[in-house]
Amino acid sequence: MALITKKIKGTEDVLPKESYRWQFIENVMREESGKFGFKEIRTPVFEHTELFARGVGQTTDVVQKEMYTFDTKGGESVTLRPEGTAGAARAVLEHALENEGLPIKASYFVSCYRYEKPQAGRLREFHQFGLEEYGTQSPVADAELICAAQSIFDRLQIQQLRLEINSIGCPECRAEYHKALKEYFEGYKDELCDTCLSRLEKNPMRILDCKSPICSKIAEGAPKITDYLCEECEEHFKSVQRYLDSAGVKYTVNPTIVRGLDYYTKTVFEFVTDCIGAQGTVCGGGRYDGLIEELGGKHLPSLGFAMGLERLLMVMDKQGIEIPDFSECNLYIATMGESAKEKAFELAMTLRESSMTVETDVVGRGLRAQMKYADKIGAKYSMVLGDNELEQKKAVIKNMNSGKQTTVRLDENFLEDFIIMETTDEDSSDIALGLQKDE
Incomplete structure (x- = not known):
């Protein structure tokens, strides 16, 4: 069908x-940004x-196309x-968050939507993590924001990443720069793409961000904003x-960075890699x-940044960075018979109340199929319940990796027995690893 x-x-x-x-990466982002005082904000997926x-x-x-x-x-x-900044700014303004004290520090996870030609690292629906800060014009805030991004990359062990920074000035000094750019690009009007021809009148800085090889080549000789x-x-x-230097953050000044959105002033920056194309x-x-x-x-x-989650995962894959899976199943309880199913359900709920991940059969598999499933989901331990186990009020828990077996009681002591068994098992593994290292 x-x-x-x-x-x-x-x-x-x-x-x-x-x-x-x-x-995993979302938790790292929350924890690292939290160290800098950022708290999460959630805004609607659509706006006026x-x-x-x-x-x-x-x-x-973005707006035009x-x-x-x-x-x-x-x-x-x-x-x-x-993108996420405009919605966050609208929320700050609408709810008068400045009355709660400055600066306002907000973080967000958002899905974003842009109609572009899909390719590696560029989707029509994509996801971003961002930090936004309102109510400070101090350069300390700029450096601190960059350091927050750097701390996330360091925590994720991402390498081959370079920080490029620039200043695109304020409206006053940028007006003079626009005049110089317009005069420069006027000499290449016959070579510029149609999009850049329209930008020449409205915002010549946008030409510096054009991806056309011809326009990019022409832009290489354009005046630099840092001179204006x-x-x-x-x-x-x-x-x-100076603040980045004091924090030991490495960077290069790239006068061609203008960013793709009109709201930027003064400091702009990008973290760039060559490993994903x-x-x-x-x-x-x-x-x-x-x-x-x-x-x-x-x-x-105000100031802020956004990082793309899809691209970040691509970089981590390319660099062979393993992401730990902490969602492993602590115990799989296989059953034979209706009474065993009821007991397994009871025991599973007991362990789940102690924040353990426990699964038992819910689709009616046979014992052999249940054990195959336990192996497939990567269960750390397994236990089989049948009439004999229920009668004796005892069962055997098996370590799925080592094969080690431990008997536990199926009464009010079950939770205690399981915790002791698991702790002893882990301690034994640690001792074994220590002996291997000594050898």
């Missing part, structure tokens, strides 16, 4: 056998379209979020570098001091 439908192009399923990988048009920017590829936008039955234009920074922006950028940016962010004002609020300097 043919399937009625399959997943939509550009989307992926995270299957049960893979979900522990996502959970004008939020992204104003926040992300009318001249960006990639957003999933539709009209509701009430005639409102809404858009599936293409005002005194305040230049000092801010130097301060960020063209889509090598696994984390990008910076400062966006005018975003809250653009959305209708008072001046509230």
Whole structure:
């Protein structure tokens, strides 16, 4: 029988056998960002379209080409979020979170949607982890944010990752830079792609981010933003570098980084790798001091970053980084007969109340098939219950790796016996490993 439908192009399923990988890196991100004082925020998957048009920017590829936008039955234009910052900023503004004290530090896990040609590392539905900070213009915050990202990569043991930083200035000094860029690119109007020709009038900095080989080659000779920074922006950028130096964070200054969204000001940065091909940016962010004002609020300097979970997992796979699976089954209870099933259910619930993972047969398999299933799910221990075990009120628990067998009582002492058995078993393994190391 043919399937009625399959997943939509550009989307992926995270299957049960893979979900522990996502959970592991998500837990690392929560723990590391928590050390820096960030707390989770959750926002709707769709917003009014004008939020992204104003926040992300009318001249960006995201707004012009990639957003999933539709009209509701009430005639409102809404858009599936293409990124996480605009929604978080809207929530901060709408709920007046600045009244709770500054700075506001928020973290998020979001699914995002962009209509792009699917390829390795680029999907139409993808997932991001992000940090957002509101209410500080200090360069210390910039450096601290970058250090938070670095701590996550260090905890995940990711190598071959380089940090590139830049400053794209404030609106005042950037106006002079725009004039210089426009004058430069005017000399190449006949060679620029159609998209960049439109950018030339609206936002010439966007040409620096064009992926066309011809435009990229032309952009190599363009003026550098770092030569046009005002005194305040230049000092801010130097301060960020000093704080990164004091933290021992290695970086390079890359004057071509402009990021893909219009709300950025001053500091921008990317963590980049060459090990997964063209889509090598696994984390990008910076400062966006005018975003809250653009959305209708008072001046509230802000900054943040987002990292793609799919790309991060690709990097870890490419580098052979093993992700531990802590969801192993502690015990599988195989049964023979209805009375044994009832007892197995009771014992399983007892162990589960102590935060152990326990499974027993729920599909009516025979004993041999149950044991095959226990092996398939990687059960650490197995136990068989039948009439004899119930009569004697004792059963044998088997270590599925070593084959070692231990007898436990099937009464109120079962939990205690199991914990003692498991602890003794682990201690024995540790001793054995120690002897091997000594030898």
